[in-house]
Amino acid sequence: MDNGRVTIRDVAARAGVSIATVSNVFSGNKPVNADLRERVLKAAEELAYQVDRAASQLRSGQARVVGVLVPDLDDVFFTSLVSQLEVLAERDGYDILVASSRDDLGLEQSRLRTLLAWRPSGLIAVPCSDAVPEALRGEVGRLPIVFADRVPPEGSIVDTVAIDNREAGEIAARHLLAKGHRDILVAASSLAISPIRERVHGACDLIRSALDREPTVVELGSNADRGAATFRHWLERHKQPSAVIALTNVTTLSTLSALARLRIDIPDPVSVVGFDDYPWMSARKTGLTAIRQPIAEMAEAAWNRLRARMAGDRTPPTHSVMQTSLQARDSVRDLAAMAEHAGSRDPDPLPNPERPAASRKAVH
Amino acid sequence: MDNGRVTIRDVAARAGVSIATVSNVFSGNKPVNADLRERVLKAAEELAYQVDRAASQLRSGQARVVGVLVPDLDDVFFTSLVSQLEVLAERDGYDILVASSRDDLGLEQSRLRTLLAWRPSGLIAVPCSDAVPEALRGEVGRLPIVFADRVPPEGSIVDTVAIDNREAGEIAARHLLAKGHRDILVAASSLAISPIRERVHGACDLIRSALDREPTVVELGSNADRGAATFRHWLERHKQPSAVIALTNVTTLSTLSALARLRIDIPDPVSVVGFDDYPWMSARKTGLTAIRQPIAEMAEAAWNRLRARMAGDRTPPTHSVMQTSLQARDSVRDLAAMAEHAGSRDPDPLPNPERPAASRKAVH
DNA sequence: GTTTTACTGTAAAACGTTTAACAGGCGCCT
């Protein structure tokens, strides 16, 4: 109380006990008699004592803080992830240090280094490349690490949580094919990002095998505005597709912006399947049909894995793969039904060859 | 190198210097000879040494970490703020601990306490009530604190950064009045939040003085989906307004969702002025007219204030007030022009009595 | 009645830094 910061010593003095006892009361490491505990808590309350985490961590090696690294804090997908993780961490008494790599490998390096300097109990990262970042090399065995969303397709040396990206692409493509679309454009953010590549492959392979035709792929980047400009440009000098699959929430935005700007309506003449599921997607006259990622479940899976590792689990890395599902709304036109109608065939409005996408995880 | 964690001592040994020298090389507190510094850096490099922030902070009292508390990490406005702050913090060599109060006073208390336990160098908070949170009482003089966005209207004992909420409401109302709207509904998130109250007052006062009529105010809460349901309910049992002012990005979403669900078009029969400026607002056929908050500038102002305080500034608290501006797009119908046209008067399509809203800050 | 055992509390030694106090070397001014 002398200089302003009240320490364990002040509390001990006021309660008339040793500092070890105060420590035991707060850390719960050793049992302490009920009335003594009372005295200590009372003294602490009166002095507004708070254990100093730096000191505590220095001595014990236990940090109760986890680092969270994402590529972009302006992308709702990542902030949703962070939001969920914050809740889970808080529930378990952890704090989170968040850092953004802005999709830059150099920055990722340095952000990771500063995160590691805190000696966190764990790390959840959405890396910006396929490889394990250099800064993490030395830590792989030691520090609990979970990679989320962007994970090397061939499995990894650390625990991972991601969706089935290939399937996500397939679901989108299958839906459009079922609705009779044949001229499908695939809008990706960047093919340099492996999960995006997977989604593209999922969509393209399916389309190719169904239509025997190679679908066009455009890269719109990770910025909504620039992506919109790019896509507008593209639209102005190419034949209009009958449908576009946007493989990212940002590319969805880019796609919609460009179409809006060119006054091209949805779903006629152009249908759209978007990615992710956010409130703005249903806050429009023609609600957006989209591939839903189970973000909450991903966060939970990542957190649970991290918890297990932090609790000492030394089993080989696991790779959780979550299922995506199609949230059907109004942005896809049913060309098939129209064709049938035109040909005055059987009514049978929805010949639905889609398989129901269960949203549960499969652990390898 | 023995147990796995490499310390300053290992580096000192390998470089053949004292630990103080190593410390000086890394902290830069005292100058150290060029070749010695080289030796030290080389040794550190080889051992992959990283200074332990807990130990460093314990001894020096310097944390190089700031706490960031927001009410909701699922609200784009707050995550945008966090995103900007992360960039600024990174630039200046700080890390950020982020916590969400989920708009709950009790949780805010406990989150603040755990943030404070880190002995951060500063704190940027968007509090969930008007008052200075209990947990911060003791820190007000000591710890650099900046409140953002939600600040007590009468000024505060800590530095604050916010927009001119009253004016924001006025700008929205003025725009609608200028466009000939007379039946204006004000959609707020919660009147318990003081900045929202201010925005409501700004809009209502202006409308009242222009029309001599009390506008209706609805509270839609801070969750987009629940707000949409609430608003839908409201719309079903009240006379349809000619325009809606949504005073929050979330209420904007709620408003649009409800209208979309009821198949009510925008801007005819219902015009909408939204809040904030996000990509999804222009990714629609009728782009959304909205009140733009200068988030980047707010973050910068908050950070600069915090930096100054952290550098020892002891002057009385300042209160930055930023200007909002109207981003006009297509969601407001010009009833005035139509009326004129109908009366076959002068063409004069845009009698625009709005004052241009400069977006620069004023410091009190 | 003495020895174990169990239980609680304490003293003191860490933890890995920073920093105050100090020491040695060298140039500079009387």
Place this chain on the structure above:
DNA sequence: AGGCGCCTGTTAAACGTTTTACAGTAAAAC
């Protein structure tokens, strides 16, 4: 030549905890 600063480096003492080793007491076992 001796004294004074300045520069650079070292030693050792913090910082506020946790934790190990130990001591004292009471209950249980012999």
